[in-house]
Amino acid sequence: MTIYFGSAGAPDSFYGAGFKSSLDMPAWLAGQGLNAYEYQCSRGVRIKEEMAGELGKRARQHGIKLSIHAPYYINLSTEDPEKRLKTKGYILDSLRAASWMGATTVVFHPGGGPGDNRLETFRRAKVCLAEVLEEIKAEGLDDILLAAETMGKINQIGSLEEILELCQLGEQVVPCVDFGHLHAVSQGGLQGIEDFALILNKITDAIGVQALKTLHMHFSPVEFTRAGEKKHWTLKESHLYGPEFAPLAQLIAERGMEPTVICESQGPRLRMHWHLRAL
Numbered sequence: 001m002t003i004y005f006g007s008a009g010a011p012d013s014f015y016g017a018g019f020k021s022s023l024d025m026p027a028w029l030a031g032q033g034l035n036a037y038e039y040q041c042s043r044g045v046r047i048k049e050e051m052a053g054e055l056g057k058r059a060r061q062h063g064i065k066l067s068i069h070a071p072y073y074i075n076l077s078t079e080d081p082e083k084r085l086k087t088k089g090y091i092l093d094s095l096r097a098a099s100w101m102g103a104t105t106v107v108f109h110p111g112g113g114p115g116d117n118r119l120e121t122f123r124r125a126k127v128c129l130a131e132v133l134e135e136i137k138a139e140g141l142d143d144i145l146l147a148a149e150t151m152g153k154i155n156q157i158g159s160l161e162e163i164l165e166l167c168q169l170g171e172q173v174v175p176c177v178d179f180g181h182l183h184a185v186s187q188g189g190l191q192g193i194e195d196f197a198l199i200l201n202k203i204t205d206a207i208g209v210q211a212l213k214t215l216h217m218h219f220s221p222v223e224f225t226r227a228g229e230k231k232h233w234t235l236k237e238s239h240l241y242g243p244e245f246a247p248l249a250q251l252i253a254e255r256g257m258e259p260t261v262i263c264e265s266q267g268p269r270l271r272m273h274w275h276l277r278a279l
């Protein structure tokens with residue numbers, strides 16, 4: 001049973017240790033006993049083919065599974081033709097970078113507020129994603145998973161139900177379940193093991209038990225208000241905020257899952273890693 005466990009981008013402790021280039025991340029992560037790295041293109045896909053290839057090579061050397069976080073500017077539901085074109089470009093660029101580095105998964109935010117008519121906004125998002133999937137196929141990039149992330153604000157497209165509906169557009173689309181976000185939109189709803197089980201059951205119903213097994217997840221403590229997510233916390237204050245990882249770890253073991261768990265903050269990441277190793 002392999003659980004992939006790693007970092008979103010390079011943490012402060014990496015730079016604090018004197019490293020500057022993300023090319024050093026695979027060796028650094030392996031040194032920490034971690035085996036996944038989500039390369040951040042959240043502010044744009046700027047990585048060049050040569051560097052991406054080198055990162056991929058080093059990741060393979062050190063047994064690190066790679067994913068990419070696509071730009072935050074993606075907005076599948078936009079009505080602006082220019083922004084729509086750009087949205088497709090961000091997704092395609094991320095997939096190209098993923099293929100250069102041998103990343104298995106591109107995570108993206110569907111983007112966009114719900115407007116006056118959430119159903120209609122969501123319908124536009126589905127149409128746009130279906131079109132992008134055609135372009136992706138034409139370019140031969142359909143072997144890389146596109147993971148639509150559950151969002152942390154209520155006034156954002158990206159509820160668990162919406163994400164699972166996007167997954168119906170094709171096998172390439174899978175969910176990226178951000179448990180901190182789900183905790184925030186449910187006002188602290190992730191408490192006991194049954195709360196986590198309910199989420200895993202919904203996912204299984206929508207995409208099947210095999211896709212659940214290799215689920216891509218984000219897990220960080222999160223502070224929230226009535227609107228949802230306010231802030232992802234790191235090391236020091238993380239004990240003040242949920243969700244707790246222990247119930248999910250138990251379910252991962254019980255269901256024989258081999259997920260990829262990406263954590264944004266160092267302290268919780270290491271604690272979670274120890275927890276999983278104890279299973």
Ligand SMILES: [Zn+2]
Nearest residue numbers: 069107109149
């Ligand atoms: Zn994200």
